[in-house]
Amino acid sequence: MMKKIISFEDLKPNSDGMVPVIVQDVHDHAILMLAYMNKEAFDTTLKTGKMTYWSRSRDELWTKGLTSGHLQYVKSLTADCDYDTLLAEVEQVGNIACHTGNRSCFFHPVYEEE
């Protein structure tokens, strides 16, 4: 059972009412993705233990992996110094977080060394 220390009301959402969430693999600390939570997504995550976001493209509650099977189980959730960002450590089912089939959403290098 997860007992809340911080409520969504304690956070400082952006102008869209959202808080960004950095999602990190609990085992090797790889960054898997960045997503957004509103109050409903935050409360659902804490109630179910499954990472749940607000899909800004579909404008709906989105329990990650509900259709793909690639659920993310919450292992820790931490707010930053000024309460406007969250960091989640997760157990990533299937070791795939990205809708492209990649493990991580981060795979486009911005520069190369010359």
Next chain:
Amino acid sequence: MMKKIISFEDLKPNSDGMVPVIVQDVHDHAILMLAYMNKEAFDTTLKTGKMTYWSRSRDELWTKGLTSGHLQYVKSLTADCDYDTLLAEVEQVGNIACHTGNRSCFFHPVYEEE
């Protein structure tokens, strides 16, 4: 020398013209902070090799560590699948990223186990 593969124009900024940047320690993969870049911050980072953000509170260009000494040297910069978020691996000078003196900005647990 860093040769750009992705320009700021290739990214999809939020409604404020900003792209969030996850900042990770290159050595042990700890998450240090989340900050934001506009085009000026992005181009300055690639030109100087020093992580440079847009300070939303001060509304000015902000080369991290310029006053505190806790500079962040870019070791890699990667865009995500849909080009709206960046991940930076950095060499964190002084091993302190947070203005509170903590190593990482993430130190407020959201829940405890019962």
